[in-house]
Amino acid sequence: MKRIIPILIAMATMVSCNPRPQSAQEQVVNNILTRVSVRQFTDQRPSDEQVQTLLRCAMAAPSAVNRQPWAFIVVDDPALLKQIGDSLPNTRVQNNAPLCFVMCGDLNKTMEGEAQEFWIHDVSACTENLLLAAHSMGLGAVWCAIQPNAERIRMARQILNIPDNLIPLCIVPVGYPAEQPAVKDKWKEENVFYNRF
Numbered sequence: 001m002k003r004i005i006p007i008l009i010a011m012a013t014m015v016s017c018n019p020r021p022q023s024a025q026e027q028v029v030n031n032i033l034t035r036v037s038v039r040q041f042t043d044q045r046p047s048d049e050q051v052q053t054l055l056r057c058a059m060a061a062p063s064a065v066n067r068q069p070w071a072f073i074v075v076d077d078p079a080l081l082k083q084i085g086d087s088l089p090n091t092r093v094q095n096n097a098p099l100c101f102v103m104c105g106d107l108n109k110t111m112e113g114e115a116q117e118f119w120i121h122d123v124s125a126c127t128e129n130l131l132l133a134a135h136s137m138g139l140g141a142v143w144c145a146i147q148p149n150a151e152r153i154r155m156a157r158q159i160l161n162i163p164d165n166l167i168p169l170c171i172v173p174v175g176y177p178a179e180q181p182a183v184k185d186k187w188k189e190e191n192v193f194y195n196r197f
């Protein structure tokens, strides 16, 4: 037994030092399951290339009838970030976020009638894409609600000169994490139903 223990320790060390490379599918699932909201950031600004990738991922989202009824405002002007942080404290932009994305629906690009409401689903899909892409790049981000709060919408419009046809759904500050929040296990068997409720 005494001889086996060092062998077991060596084997465990080898396994931990040389983990099996994750398959693409494992990487994607792991990225989804380990994403957390990050609300504290370092001063380091994500690169322009990273910003482009995040926008590309946001725009890859599905949308009803492929209308893509969205517009994104990238804010990195320190004076504007301060104004957003002061006026919309829920956005956490004041916690050193070097930039934020204002995720907007464009009513000029939506369908008519009750289907107009699909813009909320569409821009939500963009937002989740952006959050997951940011996490995969080692960046932190958090979805901060603007819509449906009329006062927040008004403030965001005023600060950023947003025209009436655009509705800001949420603001997503993005940066390098200055905190490592614990991953939440949200699996709840009781929320799942098969075939009939």
Ligand SMILES: Cc1cc2nc3c(=O)[nH]c(=O)nc-3n(C[C@H](O)[C@H](O)[C@H](O)COP(=O)(O)O)c2cc1C
Pocket (backbone or CB within 6 Å): 035, 036, 037, 038, 039, 090, 091, 092, 142, 143, 144, 145, 181, 184
């Ligand atoms: C529609 C929506 C609105 C949210 N609004 C805010 C917000 O205003 N401020 C904030 O700090 N987090 C906000 N969050 C982030 C949630 O608090 C967070 O996703 C939730 O606590 C679960 O934590 P996780 O993202 O780490 O899994 C919002 C998330 C969603 C989906």
